[in-house]
Amino acid sequence: MTQLSINTTQNVIINFTAASVGERIGAYVLDFLIKTAYIIVVFYIFFYTLNLNLIIEQLDRWSQMAIYMMFFLPVVFYSLVQESLLEGQTFGKKLVKIKVVKIDGYQAGFGDYLIRWLFRLIDITMASGIIGLVCMVVNKKVQRLGDISAGTAVITLKNKVTINSTILEELEEEYKPKYPLVIKLSDNDARIIKETFHSAVKNADYVILNKLTAKIEQVTGIKNDLGSTREFIQTILKDYNYYTQNM
Secondary structure, rough: OOOEEEEEEOEEEEEEEEEEEEHHHHHHHHHHHHHHHHHHHHHHHHHOOHHHHHHOOOOOHHHHHHHHHHHHHHHHEEEHHHHOOOOOOHHHHHHOEEEEOOOOOOOOOOHHHHHHHHHHHHHHHHHHHHHHHHHHHOOOOOHEEEEEOOOOEEEEEOOOHHHHHHOOOOOOOOOOOOOOOHHOOOHHHHHHHHHHHHHHHHHOOOOHHHHHHHHHHHHOOOOOOOOOHHHHHHHHHHHHHHHHHHH
């Protein structure tokens, strides 16, 4: 699994797992089946049940094309509309549990989805999708050309929970907390602190550790009297678990 580190606007690094090529193909196939089902239902209702084709045959060529275009518009704009309304997901992506995100930490907007949609002509339509497939395979972030141009990536939302990916910390039976003011933090705060802490330790990023310590001090009013930022943050996480588990 490819890991993506996204630095948010608050200088918090959040790690995501990039959706695999298989997951992305699976979502595409599901969306394709949904669009195919739509076409079959529309043609059956309007052209066989209501005999709309008899009326269309009496029209000029341009009018016929306009009517057919009207029926096919939902298929043409399927991914663009759904990703814009569902915040980076289509029905297929929802079922596979993957989502489009910006790799700079911002929420993807309509312009980003539009760029991805326009590049579908190259990535998916041309050469039967070979271009997009090859691009995803060789790209370390599993991006197709549309993702690279829009600055987006597709991540998996599947829950792969371990104790290292939750706010839980292993506490000794006789553990004694040091900072009661940690109860000012929320579960989400504790999760972000833990994710950022482990990422910074893994990359030996002492700048992030110092920023994280300063933010904790600002929010809780606790002062780092341990000297080591690493020991301080570890104590904060353990104390938070101690107090929340015993409340």
